[in-house]
Amino acid sequence: MLLKRAKAYSNEKIYDKAIADINNVISFYARPGSHVELKKESLVEAYYRLGYNHGSRFDFKEASDAFKKGVAVGETLPGCRWTSYCYSIWAYITSASGEYQRATELAEQGMLRGKTANDVDGYLENWYEKVRGLCEIEENSTAETEVVAAIAFARQQPGQAFILAKLLLFQARLRSRRQDLTGVLRCLYEAKRLNEMEKDTEAICESYLNLGFYHLKFNKLIEAERYSKQALSFADNTYLRLRIQNNLGYIYQRQNQFLKALAAYQAGLSGILGTGAVSGIDKLPEPQLIRLVSHKEFIISMIQDKAETWLNFYKTSRNPAHLQQAMDTYQLADRMIDYMRWEQTGTLSKLYWRKKTRKLYEQAIEACYLSGNSQKAFYFFEKSRAVLLTDKLNELSARLQLTPEQATFEQELRERINYLQLKLFSVSPKSTAYQKTRTELMARQTEFEQVIKTIERSNPQYYRYKYDNTPPSLSKLQSYLTTQAASLLTYFVGDSALYVMKVTPTETKLIRRPVDQYAQSMQQFLPLLEKSSMQLSEYDAFLKASNSLYRQLLEPMLLPGGRVIVSPEGFFFPFDALSRSARQPQFLIDSYAFSYVYSASLLLKQKPVAVTGDQDFLGVAPVTFASSLGQPTLIGSDVALEQARRLFASSTLLTQQAATRQGFRQHAPTTRVVQLLTHADADSSGREPVLYFADSLLHLSELQAEQEFHTQLLVLSACKTGIGTNQQGEGVFSLARGFALLGIPSILTTLWSVENKPTYEITNLFFKHLADGLPKDLALQKAKQEFLATAGDERQLPYHWAGILLIGNPEPLHSSGNWMYLLPGLGIVLLLMGVWVYRKQRKQPQRPPAPAYVSFRGPLPTLVSGLQTAFQSLLPHIGRSRT
Template sequence: MSEAASICFRINLLLVLLISGIGAFGQCPDSAFMHREWFRIKVQDSSRIKLEKLRTHWLRCRIPQDSIYIELLGELAWQYWQEKNFSATKQFAEAAIQGANRGVPNLKPKHLYFYGAYLVGMNQDQRAQQILQESIRVSRQSNQLEWAAAASYQLSFVQHSSGDYQAALNSATEGVHFARLAKKPHRELVSLYQQAQALVELNRLEEAQVVMTSLLEVTRRHPQLLIWEYYELAADISRKRKDYFTSRAYLRQAQELITPHQTEAQVSLAIVAGLLAENENQPDQARQQYEKALTIAQDPPAKALLYNHLGKLASYQRNYSLALQLIRKGIKSIIPSYDENQPINPTAKVIQSVSRKEYLFTLIKQKASFELLIYKQKPTAQNLAQALATFATADQMVDYMRMSHEAAESKLLWRNNTHRLYQQAIEASFLQQNAPLAFYYLEKSRAVLLNDRLNELSANQKLSPPLAEKELSFRIRQEQLLAQLQQHKPGTPTYTKLFNQWLNQHEAQQAFIESLRKSNPAYFQYRYDNQVPSITTIQQKLLAKDQAFVSYFLGDDAIYAIGITPDKTVLRKLPLTGFNHEADEFLKLCSSPDLRKTEVQQLQKRGYQLYRRLVTPLRLHSSRMIVSLDGAFLPFEAFSNSPTQPNAYLVHQQAFSYTYSARFLLRERPVSSWQKPFLGMAPEQFSASLKQSNLPGSAQSLTDIAESIPFAQTKTHQSATKATFLSEAPDFRILQLFTHADAHVSDHTEPVLYFADSALKLSELNINRPFRTQLLVLSACQTGLGTNQTGEGVFSLARGFAALGIPSTVTTLWSVQDQATYTLVEHFYQQLSEGLPQDIALQRAKIQWLNAQEHQLPYYWAALIQIGSTTPIENPSVIPAYAGIAAGVILVIIGLLMYRKRTATTVPHP
């Protein structure tokens, strides 16, 4: 080709390209055409390929990215979600939110909700909760309450999956509230359903029944919204309430709503039917239901449940090998990579990737239990080691799930649910004679909520004063609003107003906590610290030369005890039969001021039986003993070491102190700066509305104690008010209260402490600033009593103060005799002033009282017990006195120096 021809070819090619480019640009439609195309594709064929072409055309032609374009991005996210292309789903969902941020803010709530829902399905629960909470916040700001309702439902689902059932209940309640305001009955129904599910898990069946009645009432007004799941849940609630006739009726109604093609519905109904058959003692019928459902089940959680139920049925027939095999199949249904033919457990990384951890936890817990039973049938070291390995995995899962629980009610429920797990883990450790491991599980089984609360206090100390104050103010306001909210009926104007205030506060608190997570990692490290001290740590850091630590665990069929001294450890399995009767009768006799001769003999008998049961088998001959009991405290000092010798109380040989756990004693508490030495309060007379009897002599006793403590402050009579206590008490080293208390609690009441003008509830202690107090002496009736929460301990006033950071409390186990108590407390302070450890000071005070009295019955002296640290309390008079002397000396020296200087520089007169 000639050069001229070549140039001509190039020019023609450029012209073709230019013309084609102009043509292509000229083919770009306007926004109206693109909108029509979007609606045409939506109506006729919303395939992802056509949607992608439309988006590409939209971008190439530079059409404004308006609300329709954002809806297009949202639809693409949905299409990719259906294809399980989660990275693309996330990409387009985030793009839709960003587009709404740029110019169409009214679309943001909707797309935040969908993004949160996608994240739930991707098992990114933490991020999902953040997005869903943001959706609720933005929805409320823009008054798009339908999306607030939808996001609340999804949030409730996530919280339910993590086991935080109280938080799930709160979110579902929000969803119901928003749905009713938005007049969206379909949103209301799903939140009511989630609300009822949470109540079932919390074992609040009567409330769940009320919610289901409300739910079914809504479906009667909107029958097109009725689905089989509602009757299924109603059937399960009735089953758990032991109303089997109604349960079967609901099951029939659910069956009528499903078709033969709805296999997962058939599976769910079969599970409820199988459980109902088990309740009615028809195991063969239950097995048939489960096996039939298993042939058609596809949903992994449903298959896991079926294998779990079949495994339990096999265990009832003592076929533990089959039971274990079925449990392994259940684990594989949730974790496809799991090898069901191997005894190994899922790794920590795999466990954390599972979305419905509550299903996996149930299976792991059952696996450990069956492996232990297999060991009992065939006791080999390998079988026992495998059981212990699975218990370790279950314990690890408890920690994973606990970190996601914020509501105290959920934490209490999990303490109860895990009590048997830890009982079996302790039993397996005992069978291996592994005292360190048994001690680990024993510590993990108790006072977890108390430890969490003290962790929060420690974490707050890692914050700057402004941040710590802000965190506290959030918590106080949240609890105040929640308490007010519970006093009003849903739907009333006051309830709605308080609900909105609570929700605003909740959203602000969550945003604040999330900011702390990023800016203060040390805060979260301390907040979720769950380390357990070792036996070696106990021996080195806690025990003195002649001191022992004893911890007891009450199982279903035995008591496990661990005794630790500086040079040895003892692990024992003690008989449980008859223990509860002995302990109850002993406490009843101890708390009686007048006993007949036969009752005194019975008291001695029971005290000796408890001594032989709990103390003698450990063979610890220490003069000081720290006791950690599972549940209510018993006054060990009132036990008898002789079946015949009267008044042979252990108080004469040993000093006893008590604790909620070893962790409680070993907590590192900040060294307080300058503290006021002593505050005593004695109302003596009470407001007539409180209906409390006078306490004559209490003010005088307080005055006598305070006279030996320089700079002590006292509040007596009308100055001993609740407000004074709450505002001033946290700054004193020692607090002394002579007053009344009430620990006769029910489901609707709580322990209270009385002041001259009003009563202080246990819950009110949680909303005040932490105490810097080292010792609190509660000289009031029953301050050590309260509701016993399985796996957690007694929720008493003493424990409430412990949760504020007070390391040591002297409290009472029953209604005490006034004059005896005044004298004992006075003796205690006398002994304490000599620098003695608190347990020895209280022991000597009791012996001093016994030596001077004819009345030797425990009623008069044994009610007072010491809980917590026994470290000697620095004499309150020392620091102020020395400070005063030092200040005086300094002033004298300064004065002399100034005088000498002035004298030296004065010119003498001529």
């Protein structure tokens, strides 16, 4: 009776009374003997209704908690239809927070429960949520297959007009991505007819809203305005009104009615945040206020459109105040993106938002360029790239703030989640093991989220480290560049323009170039760069493309010679292979020592790795590989490691059959310099990069579960370790980036299928110059220059030497107390101490003659004795394994 009354209250939107009745029901189940008197199915229904009512008043956290509890009980009751309902609305709420990947997983689980309970309603509701998630993360092909199948199934079921109409809206969205306006309108008109037949006012509003949106998308502005106003007349839901006002604002912007557009945006924001939050078209709401609301994707879209309106308004008015409004509004949108990202856990969802908001950063940089504001431009450059990598490294720093017990528990949960993810990847989706693993994985993810939230409340330092992603100021960057005697070059490749920015210790410069010219030069340059035969046969074309890129990216910047740190947009390519001349090779390797960073923020945030490793050098060279791996022998790789180890006081070599995956995982985290001479496999197709060992291979995703690394420098002497899928707005997901996620500050990597002999030569020369105390970028430049000094004609081609890049911190290796760094200073100290001992002994009385087997006399043996005494006195301070 209480549940039925709660449902009646809910229908009348009296949510407080409904929740009170439901909580009363739930309390019954805590009474002794309740398991005999009460059905568990009713408890699942109670949790469903509790979540539904909390969600109806936009209390999504309480709603999610209720659905989780309902699922926990319902999973033990295979025939309970309420379980699938809990999943469907939980998936909807998860989508509303931008967690589309997780929402898809929840919906799939809900479909399974609906099928088991033979419940068509629950099955279709979850299928709809699955289609929504796939559409949002732009898995278009899979989404198209699913929505066609779901619509066909819904047409065969009586009483499913409502869900059929919703599925048709997603089919319209997918057809619009194929530019099929006729197909879009056919879906929308059928959905509208079904909604009108059901007399569902909110659904009718949604139909008109979509008709307005798609007419706007296909540039039919008059029809778009008409349908949007019709939608507004039906709109009772505040979020629907927000979306409609956003559409109207964008329509007015396209018509250059900027003040009318801004008023529409203000009306939409006021409806969500309250009239006091936005008191005028030139006022922005407080970020903390926005953080409290749900459906942030709608608000981000509106604020981004509002910023674009201010920018376009400025282009017409030339009023600097309008340009300032645009920059301030873009910065607010950027803050909101941070909030959304912090609330998400799925990588696919985060990558989706990086891609979706890319236009925002291009427009923000354009506004800064027009205003001549270098400080703000640098801010948006930094916020446009490698944010997920920064988040992950912030998390590593944050974990240092935990107690040992918290850290252990958190690590165990992480490892369990990682194991379950890998297990899920390896079993068939149709198997029982798949469903069981997925259920456990979801439970562990939920547990992990709860643990982190508890730690954040009790440990503010953890929270500060984890979420500190504010880019450094230009002055801080310039101070760093002063200490390094270096310059920084950063660039952004937009849809309409290429922006290039230089920062030196004393000045900054921002330029804009046509993006088509850059794209054409890159299209010519990259294929010729990666193949020796093509570079040789089309050398003139290669030089021309190389010089074109030089003139676009470097020549206008007038960079001083010496050290240059490059923060590229997206993927890396070797700047030292650019030529000053289009007719003859004048490569920049002669003038600049280049290093590369994922972002300047990462470079400045990275702290020197504590010198606490067990040894100085680890070399791994399998030479031959297990037959099942199908990899050719790497002749001479073990010999190259033998040459490298001589420069280090303590070392371990894993060669031949000892070069196992487990051996690497055991020794690498506690070694300061690690070199891998092996095979790797990667491309830009989306396939996961892998690294080969003698017995097996290592996937990029597995690196996330590694223990804390104390490695200062990782040398990946394998093919294509810097290649991977280029995720827009985030960069290339390569093996090098995977190791960077572990906190390794400097990585030497490769961009194509490099040849063994040049790689071994350059790497050993690099180690030699590191031993002389040079910074890593200068050591690599000198190594390449020395290689070129003795290389034959064909080996002068950039293919042979330019594919080796330094990513990360370019500073010299930090001293560990070993011979590599102490020899010059130690020699002087020993000499001075020896002289002191010698002089002291000369002042002492003569001793009896030495035994017959000691025949040396005079100052030399005394000096040698003094040096020996001094050396022995220093032994305890040199460190273990140094005797």
